[in-house]
Every structure is written in structure tokens, then in C-alpha cells.
Amino acid sequence: RMELREHTGEALPLADPAAERMWPDVEAFVTPNLGATERWVPYHTILGVHELFLVQHVHERKEWSEKQRFLAMFVFRSHCKRDLFLEAQLPVMLSKSFWEDPARAFAPGGVMEEAILKYRKRTGKPLITSCFRIIPPRVLKDDDRNLVRSITDRTIKLLEVAEHCWPVLKDKSKTPAQKLSIFSAKIQGADGLRETWAKMLTVCIDLAYPSEGLLESQCDVGTGAAPPLRVLTKDGNYENKKKALNGLLRSLNTSSGPHSKSFWRLLKAQESRLQAHFKRHKLVLAQATTKERRMSAVTLQVQLCEYRQFRHSIARLKYGLPDDESMRGEAEGKTRLCSQNFVEFDQKKKVATFMYPGDEQQKIFTVEGKPLGGGQALTVRVAAMCFDRIRAGATWAEAEALRDDVVRGYRPGEDVPDDSAAWEICRVQLGHQNPLVGFVAEGKEGQRYPFQTTVAAAGSILEAERVARLCWRRFEQGAAKDEVL
Numbered sequence: 001r002m003e004l005r006e007h008t009g010e011a012l013p014l015a016d017p018a019a020e021r022m023w024p025d026v027e028a029f030v031t032p033n034l035g036a037t038e039r040w041v042p043y044h045t046i047l048g049v050h051e052l053f054l055v056q057h058v059h060e061r062k063e064w065s066e067k068q069r070f071l072a073m074f075v076f077r078s079h080c081k082r083d084l085f086l087e088a089q090l091p092v093m094l095s096k097s098f099w100e101d102p103a104r105a106f107a108p109g110g111v112m113e114e115a116i117l118k119y120r121k122r123t124g125k126p127l128i129t130s131c132f133r134i135i136p137p138r139v140l141k142d143d144d145r146n147l148v149r150s151i152t153d154r155t156i157k158l159l160e161v162a163e164h165c166w167p168v169l170k171d172k173s174k175t176p177a178q179k180l181s182i183f184s185a186k187i188q189g190a191d192g193l194r195e196t197w198a199k200m201l202t203v204c205i206d207l208a209y210p211s212e213g214l215l216e217s218q219c220d221v222g223t224g225a226a227p228p229l230r231v232l233t234k235d236g237n238y239e240n241k242k243k244a245l246n247g248l249l250r251s252l253n254t255s256s257g258p259h260s261k262s263f264w265r266l267l268k269a270q271e272s273r274l275q276a277h278f279k280r281h282k283l284v285l286a287q288a289t290t291k292e293r294r295m296s297a298v299t300l301q302v303q304l305c306e307y308r309q310f311r312h313s314i315a316r317l318k319y320g321l322p323d324d325e326s327m328r329g330e331a332e333g334k335t336r337l338c339s340q341n342f343v344e345f346d347q348k349k350k351v352a353t354f355m356y357p358g359d360e361q362q363k364i365f366t367v368e369g370k371p372l373g374g375g376q377a378l379t380v381r382v383a384a385m386c387f388d389r390i391r392a393g394a395t396w397a398e399a400e401a402l403r404d405d406v407v408r409g410y411r412p413g414e415d416v417p418d419d420s421a422a423w424e425i426c427r428v429q430l431g432h433q434n435p436l437v438g439f440v441a442e443g444k445e446g447q448r449y450p451f452q453t454t455v456a457a458a459g460s461i462l463e464a465e466r467v468a469r470l471c472w473r474r475f476e477q478g479a480a481k482d483e484v485l
Contacts, residue, residue, distance in 0.1 A: 002030050003042040004270050008277045012270055016262035029313035038080070038129050041306055043299075044274070046207050046287045050080050050129075055283045057086065059208055067166055068099055073204055074162040075102075078155040080129035088119035103159050106152040116148045127151060157190045161201075169209065177217035177341030182357045206298075210286045215298040217341070221245050225304035227327045228311070232304075240421045249300050253293040264292050339387035340424075343380045350374045352383040356390050363396065371407050372462075377418035381465070382406055385428070392431075409460025416469045426468035428461050435461065437468040441475040441484075449481065 001012045001023070014020045033039040038049045045051060058064075058072045072093060076085050092098055092115050098105050105112040120127060127147055136150030164186050168179055180202060187198040199222070206214040221229060221241035233244045252260070271288045278284040290299075311324040342354045350369035355362055365386060369379035385406060386399040394402070416422045428437050438452035451471060458464035474484045 001266070001270070002026065003044065003047060004273055006034070006040075006042070007047060008273060010273055012266065012273075014262075015265065016259055018259060019262065019266075025314055025318070026310070028317055029310050041302065043303070044284075044287045045203065045299075045302055046284055047274075050076075050082075051204070051207055052284070053082050053085075054204065054208070055281055057082075057090075059283055060281070063094070070166055070169070070208070071102060071159060071162050073208065074158040074201070075155055077201060077204060078158050079127055079151050081125075081127060083123070083125060084116065084119060084127055087123075088115045091115070103156050106155045106159070108149065108152070110152070112155075113148055113152050116151065117144065120144050120148065154192065157193065158201075161186050161190050161193070165205070169205065169212070175217065175341065176213045177338060178357075179212070180214045180217055181338055181341055183214075185357055207283065207287075210283070216296060218338075222301055222305065223329055224308060225301045227329055228304045228308045231326050240425055242424070243421045245297060245300065249295065249297055252300065253295055268292065339384035339391070340380060342387060343383045345369075345376050345380055347376070350379065352376075352379040354383055354387055356387065365390075365396070365399065365403075367403055367407075372410050373412055375415075375418065377423050378410075378415070378462070381423060382462075385430075385461075389430070406461050409462050411460070411463055413466060414470065415466055416473050420469065420473065422469035422472045426465050426472055428455065428465055430461075435464070437464045439468065439472055441472070441481065451475070451481075451484070 001014060004010050004012050014023065030040055033041075040048065042048055046055065054073055054076060058069055058076065061069060061072075064072065075089065075093070079085075089112065092105060092112055098111075104110060107113075116127065119125075121144070128151065136147055138146060140146040140149055165183050168174065168182050168186075171179070174182075183202050183205060184198040187193050187201055188195060202214065206212070221244075225245075226241060229241065229244055229248065232248055267290060271290060274288040275285060278288065308324075308327045308329075311327045315321040315324040339354075342357070343352050344354065345352050352367040352369065354365050356365070365383065367379055367383040367386070369375065372378050372382065382403060386403050389399045389402050390396070425439050426437050428435055435455040436452045437454075438450060440448055441451045442448050451468075453464045453468045453471070455461050455464045458467055471484050
């Protein structure tokens, strides 16, 4: 309703009385984030202020090549100010000479720095969005010149990242998950760019290339979505966040209750109007065509993040509290490369392989499945273990030594199915003084207690993980702790 009103001016009636009762709280939450604050996140992400601007002024610009549009997206995202881009940067970027060496235009004293300075002196307008909490490092005495220099320096870094990401995006041999992880690693590897930048830029790439399915491939639940996911997970099985997210998504898409029916009718009516309004914008149409009961995991994650902020808003505005305690987040860590996403398994040869991102020699790491019984999940698990060891700083030879040692410890025996969540949960902690496999089990009454197996007691890494997986399955089946022990 809010999305349609803001973009078309149309008023969409709410048939669900419960939704109508919530509407004043939603208005109170969204309204301060509209306009100059540029912080509103609509249901269809591509209709956000910056996202829609990129569609209209970058992705649909026919005089640029596909790669030039890709690079221009990074230029805009270095500051996210629409007027600055249109009035100061676009005139420079429309010249053929700019594309001969885009980074050179942003060099100290270059044409882009001078164009931005003239814009600043002429308009006095802000040069970066209020969403950015950036204090530019002091490199020049003059405040305006110093601010401009911080933008041009950051743009050079982003253009370098874009140049690295472009061939990865077009590489048909890589899976969406591999591409996403490489993008994140490249972005966070640039000086001054961290997880927030990685999230913003990967979302931009995903919106520009919806057919790639980049975000749908991600293996982690974001930190902003985690607290509401924890609260909304019915069965309490929150340890495996991805499984919990898929369970919640399944509940939403299969619900036949009156609120659910009302939601899908409302979404269908809203998207029909959006399609008519944005009929010339293919990227908008790609998002505004949701099939009934087919909400995606990406959309759900975004909505969980917004639900969290909505709950905080209610706590502040209605109850005078600083926030909603149940929605407090977990400590954010650096986005990790999901090792299993880089491993490929050849069913005929029973071999798992991977190439480590950033390896200039592009060596292929191989794990033979036959000495491991030929099973896909176990062979992939050993390869992922070696991938993680390389990521932690080990040499290629050290990773191969680990592989050989792990394979020697294989003993055939009962195990969980290949699609069991236990493969993700029950992983050895090799960095521990006494390597172990640990997880938190939940009893019938909801009580939680840690459970672990050790490599020393099991006799090998693979045995410690296998026993842990079997124990985890017993807990999932409702066994008591004493029975599992």
C-alpha cells in the first residue's frame, strides 16, 4: 500500500481488518524515512530511491555498453547523490574519452574532481547520502576539497573492484554462489570497504542481473534478519538459520489463513498497478511479477530486516522504550566465503574439486571420493574443510596434507542422508586446542544444552563429525540426552 502510494499516488484499500489496524504504526515508521533521508526500503527493493534511480539513469542508458553501465553503477554508489551524478558526473561520463580510462578522471586534480568541486560551490548541496556514516580522512586543508577527494579516492577503489567483478559476472563456468562470494571478497578486500559495502554492492549487482540469481544462492542469513527469524521460528530450531529461514518461508507460502489470502490478493492488485506504471522499465517488471505463494528467500530476508526496524519503531513511539529487546541483533562478523559453494562434485568420477578465489595460477584442488566410500556429501565435506584451511592462511601443500590425513581417518559406517542439515551444523573446530565437533541440542521441553564429540575420543576427524551427525539426528527425532549419550 505504501509503495503504491509513493510511486503512483494511488490508494490501495486494505481488506484485512488486522492490516488496517496496523496501518497507522506502519505510516509512523515509514514516513520519517521518506524524502531527503533516502532510507525507506519498499517491499520491492528495486523501487528504493537509489535502486530506481540506477534503473532509470544507468541501466537503461543505451549510449553506454553493458560494461560501462556496470562501472557507472559503482560510480554512483560511491556517494548515492542523484543530483551530483546527473549534474556533475554524467556530463563527463557521456564523453568517449572518459571511458578510455575511467579511473584517471577521478585522479587528484582530474576532470571529475574539478566537476564535483564546481557543483559543490554552485549548489552547496551535500555530496554523500545521509545513509552513509562516513567521516572523510583529513588529507586537504579545505573542507570541500577534502570531501571531494574522499569521494574520488573511494570511486577509484570501487572502479578497481568493478573491473575485477565484471569478468566474474560474465564467467559461465562459475555458479551464482561462487560469483556472490567472490564479489563479497573483492569488495571487502579493498581498503576502507567492509561488510556494509559488500551487502550494498552485491544487492545492486543482483538487481541489475536478476537472471543470475545471486542472492538466492547465498548460504548465510543476514545479521539484520536473524533476530526476527529467531522470534518467528515456531519449532525453536534456530541453530541452523538457513533451515529456519526455509521453514518460515515454507509456512508463509503454504499458509491458507485469512491474513495470508488477503496478502496475496493485495500483492496481486498492487503489482498489476506497478506493471502498468513502470511498463517501460524491464528491471522493475522483473521484480514486480511475484507468483502467488512464491515469495523468495531474498524477499523474506529483506522483510525480516524491515520487520525488525518496525518493531523498534513501535517500541520507541508507542511505549517510550529505546528499542524492542527481542529484536536486538547478534554481533556482526565479516561475511564469510561459503566453502561448500565453491566445491563441485563429479557424479561419474566421484571427485570433488574447487578453485580458490584469488589464486592467480587457478590450480584445481581435488578430493577423490572412492577412498571415502564414493558419497557426495562426505567428499564435498572434505574438500570444504581444505578450502577453509586455505582461507585461514594455509599453503596449498598444507591443505593437501590435511586432505590426506583426513582421508586416512575414514571408517565406513552409518551416516545421515546427504541432504541432512547435520552436514552444515556438525563441523570440526580444528583451531581448538583439542579439536572437537560441537552443537547446541534442544530437548523435548525446549531446554538447550551443548553437545560435542572430540577427535581424540573418536579416533579421527571424520569419525568425530560422523558420530556428531548421528547424535544430532537423534536429538532431531526427539531422543533425550541420556539416550543419545
